[in-house]
Amino acid sequence: MSAMTTTTAGPTRARLGEIAPIPLSRVVRVELRKMFDTRAGFWLIASIAITGLTATIATIAFAPDQDLTYYNFAKAVGYPVTVILPMVALLAITSEWSQRSGLTTFTYVPDRRRVILAKTWSSVIVAIASMLFAFAAGAVGNVAGSTIAGTSTVWDLSAGHATTIVLGNLVSLSIGTMLGMVLRSSAGGLVMYFVLVLLVPNLTSLLATSQDWFAHAQPWVDLPFAQTSLFEGMHTGAQWAHVATTVGLWIVLPGIYGLRRVIRSEVK
Amino acid sequence: MITIEALSKAYGGNTVVQDISFTARSGRVTGFLGPNGAGKSTSMRMMVGLTAPTRGTATINGRRFADLPNPGREVGVMLDASAQHAGRTGGEILTIAQRVMGVPSSRVAELLDLVSLTGDEADRRVGNYSLGMRQRLGIAAALVGDPGVLILDEPANGLDPAGIRWMRDLLRDYADHGGTVLLSSHLLGEIEIIADDIVMIGQGRIVCQGSKAELLQAAxxxxxxxxxxxxxxxxxxxxxxxxxxxxxxxxxxxxxxxxxxxxxxxxxxxxxxxxxDSGGLEDMFLELTADTQRDTHTERSVA
Known part of the structure; x- marks a missing residue:
């Protein structure tokens, strides 16, 4: 035990200034920091950049020359973003329960809705940054790829299409947020996430080919199906309606249920 | 000051905290004593809004915890020193507290110093901390916002005798400066060393409360x-x-x-x-909680 110093434990109050409410922006900054300050969190986000760069190089190396266009590069770099971001959003929420750090987090900020809102904002900030990275990496890859292949550089991604790609990724991200709130368990959340993104789309496409009624209903109830049009380009108003109904059904409704559970559940 | 009024918690038909009322005053260290499973932790979680009470209220300086604009500046809380992300360093955990509460970053170094954690230790991940180090870190995190009230669940758990003495001196000093301390323990010896006032709880009910001097007298x-x-x-x-x-x-x-x-x-x-003295209080502790004890062989007849 080292010798005690002059610092006293006693409350001195005035020294640290007036007690003011905590602004949401501060909670967002702290939650953003918490996404990076563990090894697991840091490498999860770093893996977006690493796999993105790998995808750029792979596209240059393996894609046929006519496919060396900006859209294909952006798609290749963006795919890891789409897969990994929801895990970032999910783990930001579930770790408070699985690692039990919620015992402190929710005593610093007792209004749990604000904590969830801050976590969602910080996930969105990471998402936007990741997609800007993906678009930039795609641009570099496109220039480099076409130069190496000796083809002309093709810029075939409109601003409108880029926006719907961003929206598609934000929809993916909110799947993670929703699952995090509903399940509040890292292991359970990750398993459920992979079931939803890997298993369910296969089952629904199988169902759609065998059952005629489902083939008609699918655009209205199948979220990954509706998301595909966001990634590949929106052309009709019906597509927007499909996105709105599936997001409402699979993200907003369970999200409301999850938020209620987050607010009411006991933090132990 | 912490004021608990008729606080109760039931899970289905199972009542774990029943109608407890007491006050932890400023300038005093209040010991919340009871065997394991008596309802101490549930009561403390209700005080800080982590568990919703079935009935009753808990206020801190006259306000519900959830109504405090920046709780960390008024109440230091440590409910479980091990409930931290194992991958974060000790220093980072204090930095998060410092950032959320909006106090100067110099607080981190001050608090590390106060709880005698070295810079090397602060850079290590808490997954590698001993229980005693986690308790020290937890105390430091509770004190970052310079609060007037401390709520600590089993803070002496895992501390060696020198560590318990250190904590007693720290909490004594804190209370002497006008702070309010509520700490729980299932060990009478710890409470006797540290507390001024004692609230004894068994099977979710308060079985006796008063100043340590009064309770010794009553023995x-x-x-x-x-x-x-x-x-x-x-x-x-x-x-x-x-x-x-x-x-x-x-x-x-x-x-x-x-x-x-x-x-x-x-x-x-x-x-x-x-x-x-101590033996009498211990007899009372064992007697009052005898029917709630899991280890019935520890029962001793007093009368």
Whole structure:
């Protein structure tokens, strides 16, 4: 035990200034920091950049020359973003329960809705940054790829299409947020996430080919199906309606249920 | 000041905290004592809004915890020192507290110093911390916002005797500066060393509360003489009810001065006359919580 110093434990109050409410922006900054300050969190986000760069190089190396266009590069770099971001959003929420750090987090900020809102904002900030990275990496890859292949550089991604790609990724991200709130368990959340993104789309496409009624209903109830049009380009108003109904059904409704559970559940 | 009024928690039909009321005053260290499973942790979680009470209220300086604009600046909380992300460093955990509360970053170094964690230790991940180090870190995190109230669940758990002494001195100093401390323990010895006031809880109910001095007093007087029969007779003459303890001494609830007077009047030689101190309080603890104890073999008869 080292010798005690002059610092006293006693409350001195005035020294640290007036007690003011905590602004949401501060909670967002702290939650953003918490996404990076563990090894697991840091490498999860770093893996977006690493796999993105790998995808750029792979596209240059393996894609046929006519496919060396900006859209294909952006798609290749963006795919890891789409897969990994929801895990970032999910783990930001579930770790408070699985690692039990919620015992402190929710005593610093007792209004749990604000904590969830801050976590969602910080996930969105990471998402936007990741997609800007993906678009930039795609641009570099496109220039480099076409130069190496000796083809002309093709810029075939409109601003409108880029926006719907961003929206598609934000929809993916909110799947993670929703699952995090509903399940509040890292292991359970990750398993459920992979079931939803890997298993369910296969089952629904199988169902759609065998059952005629489902083939008609699918655009209205199948979220990954509706998301595909966001990634590949929106052309009709019906597509927007499909996105709105599936997001409402699979993200907003369970999200409301999850938020209620987050607010009411006991933090132990 | 912490004010608990008629606080209750039931899970289905199972009541784990029943109608507890007490006040933890400023300038005092209040010990929340009870066997494992008595409802201490549930009560503390209700105080800080992590568990919703079935009935009753808990206020801190007159306000519900959830209504505090920046709780960390008014209440330091440590409910479980191990409930931290194992991958974060100790210093990072303090930095998060410092950032959320909006206090100067110099607080991190100050608090590390206060709880005697070195810079090297602060850079290590808490997954590698011993329980004692986690307790120190937890105390530091609770103190970052310079709060006037501390709520600590089993803070001495995992500390060695020197560590317990360190914590006693730290909390004593904190209370002497006007702070309010509520700490729980399932070990009477810890509470006796650290607390000024004691709230004893068993099976979700408060079984007794008061200042440590009062409770020691309530434990009665122990008196001993080589001539036990004469001593009993003298006590009987004075109308003092006594119990013979296994070691041959007598225990009574009567005030020590009256017992001395009765022995003097009866002309009995005394070899011991004292208030029943720690042993008495321990007897009371075991007696009052006997039916809630899981280890029934620890039961001891007092009467």
């Amino acid at each position: 009665g007087t122990v008196v001993r003489s080589p001539d036990v029969a004469a001593l009993r007779e003298a006590m009987g003459t004075a109308g003092i009810q006594v119990t013979v303890l296994p070691d041959g001494s007598l225990r009574t609830d009567t005030d020590i001065a009256d017992v001395g007077r009765a022995a003097y009047d009866g002309g009995v030689l005394l070899t011991e006359l004292r208030t029943a």
